[in-house]
Amino acid sequence: xxxxxxxxxAWKKPLQLSIGLMALGLVAAIIGYFVDGHVHFVSxxxxxxxFFLGMGLAATFFIAVHTIAHGGWQVAFLRVPEAxxxxxxxxxxxxxxxxxxxxxxxxxxxxxxxxxxSEYYDPLIAHKSKWLNVPxxxxxxxxxxxLWMIFAYWLRNLSQxxxxxxxxxxxxxxxFVSGLFLAVFAVTSTLAAFDWVMSxxxxxxxxLFGWYLFAVVWVSxxxxxxxxxxxxxxxxxxxxxxxxxxxxxxxxxxxxxxxxAYLWYSQYMLHWYANIPEETAWHLLRFKEHRILFYLIIVxxxxxxxxxxxxxxxxxxxxxxxxxxxxxxxxxxxxxWLLVQPSVYxxxxxxxxxxxxxxxxxLSFMAGLFIFVTMRSLRRAPIxxxxxxxxKESLTYKT
Amino acid sequence: MKKERIFxxxxxxxxxxxxxxxxxxxxxxxxxxxxxxxxxVEEVEHILEVPESRLPKAGxxxxxxxxxxxxxxxxxxxxxxxxxxxxxxxxxxxxxxxPPTFESTVLTSAYGMGIIMFxxxxxxxxxxxxxxxxxxxxxxxxxxLDENADENFLKQLANEFSAEYKKVNAAEDxxxx
Numbered sequence: 001x002x003x004x005x006x007x008x009x010a011w012k013k014p015l016q017l018s019i020g021l022m023a024l025g026l027v028a029a030i031i032g033y034f035v036d037g038h039v040h041f042v043s044x045x046x047x048x049x050x051f052f053l054g055m056g057l058a059a060t061f062f063i064a065v066h067t068i069a070h071g072g073w074q075v076a077f078l079r080v081p082e083a084x085x086x087x088x089x090x091x092x093x094x095x096x097x098x099x100x101x102x103x104x105x106x107x108x109x110x111x112x113x114x115x116x117x118s119e120y121y122d123p124l125i126a127h128k129s130k131w132l133n134v135p136x137x138x139x140x141x142x143x144x145x146x147l148w149m150i151f152a153y154w155l156r157n158l159s160q161x162x163x164x165x166x167x168x169x170x171x172x173x174x175x176f177v178s179g180l181f182l183a184v185f186a187v188t189s190t191l192a193a194f195d196w197v198m199s200x201x202x203x204x205x206x207x208l209f210g211w212y213l214f215a216v217v218w219v220s221x222x223x224x225x226x227x228x229x230x231x232x233x234x235x236x237x238x239x240x241x242x243x244x245x246x247x248x249x250x251x252x253x254x255x256x257x258x259x260x261a262y263l264w265y266s267q268y269m270l271h272w273y274a275n276i277p278e279e280t281a282w283h284l285l286r287f288k289e290h291r292i293l294f295y296l297i298i299v300x301x302x303x304x305x306x307x308x309x310x311x312x313x314x315x316x317x318x319x320x321x322x323x324x325x326x327x328x329x330x331x332x333x334x335x336x337w338l339l340v341q342p343s344v345y346x347x348x349x350x351x352x353x354x355x356x357x358x359x360x361x362x363l364s365f366m367a368g369l370f371i372f373v374t375m376r377s378l379r380r381a382p383i384x385x386x387x388x389x390x391x392k393e394s395l396t397y398k399t
Numbered sequence: 400m401k402k403e404r405i406f407x408x409x410x411x412x413x414x415x416x417x418x419x420x421x422x423x424x425x426x427x428x429x430x431x432x433x434x435x436x437x438x439x440v441e442e443v444e445h446i447l448e449v450p451e452s453r454l455p456k457a458g459x460x461x462x463x464x465x466x467x468x469x470x471x472x473x474x475x476x477x478x479x480x481x482x483x484x485x486x487x488x489x490x491x492x493x494x495x496x497x498p499p500t501f502e503s504t505v506l507t508s509a510y511g512m513g514i515i516m517f518x519x520x521x522x523x524x525x526x527x528x529x530x531x532x533x534x535x536x537x538x539x540x541x542x543x544l545d546e547n548a549d550e551n552f553l554k555q556l557a558n559e560f561s562a563e564y565k566k567v568n569a570a571e572d573x574x575x576x
Contacts, residue, residue, distance in 0.1 A: 265494075265497060268494065269494045269495070269497065272494050273486075273494070273495065275486070275487070310459065311455070311456075312451075312455070313451075398441060398442075
């Protein structure tokens, strides 16, 4: 195996950055626990572990969908999504740990809500209790995460074997596993979004919520890939990355920002138009309490990528791509906050809380861990899969 | 009858050869006027240093203007011309304006670019086509050169790539600049 790139001195910076972020984040999270309280602390862990777990899952989906579609362009930077995919392991464990405090996060988990004799009896939640009950919920959560871990490990392992031997039998197996993963992903991604994020407000429902959350994590994952790819190219660690790759990644960011806006609007418009109280309550809470954030995420996630990446030359300029990638990542972090936390504090009869130190702490810890894990797995494998059947295509294709 | 003049043409049926021939012509500084091809061959544009097309920009600005116009018309109609409350919605219910605005943006931008293409390529209804060679509309790639290009060099080049060389009489404005 050719691991020369692992000794490049440029790796020092992300290592320092990740360790710094993790240490600072942990300190800030602990301070935040005492400043903001237990509920905010736990819901922060839920918010960001779902976000980063989703990005790992989206990276697995990226590999699977390009394998199934016989895409060749991504092979020159295939190691980046492969490395991001590994983050399913730590993020899954952190998410399961934060789900241990289920009664703080999900108010449907309280037994008295579904007990007809109790004074807190809630017929709507009791109606949903066949799906939303603690044993079945725990079983589902563990199942999703274990399934995703198995597929991430499996795809990574097969890819490394393909790289070592060049035997195309492994390529066929990767295709088979990818197809299997897509079938599993189609069901689990939607249900996981329903379970972990939508059920923080169990009275509210939106059938497209699974795709909506998928759009969030998918476009964020593309932004992370862009940042890594630009970094690897800047330091000459991966010399095979060309302008064409940047152009296609730019198209991805552009297109899926619009996709996100489309889903956001589809959900909002139908609820706004029908004007049914049980649907609008969810939007109303966010609109009333966090109006600036409500509009800000549309600017960061749609308007900026849409206008900045429209022209062909902008998609090939590293600084434009970096700017848009950071805009998208900021936007979607705030968006995740807006999806989860208002529901949680509302269920605790709190009127308001804001993005505060505990959020920053947990977020920077997760981001540091994300950088650390990605970097570690990037260094442990050859930077380009030279024996991948589409490797040559990736070096010569034109957009 | 339009004014005619003589052009030199190299014809080939293979796009890789086309690229090679154009490269050689460019190296020899021969006056390549235009390349006709039944399928787009992007490399030729790069070799001939054809400036980037302004069509996407035109498409954007047409779409932007017409989308904004559609939005303003809707606001004017719903708020000022005939204000009416329906379904308890405000006079300017912006979420329901988004789909029509989007549709008119896409429609006008697509039609606008199509019409601009017609104008640029001088295509009007009932016009008869005068291709340099009838096979260009089917499978042949044609490189159009000025009369004063080096004839011997062109013949030799055509021979080398088993391409066809000929001189044609064509209308002066056959070249779109």
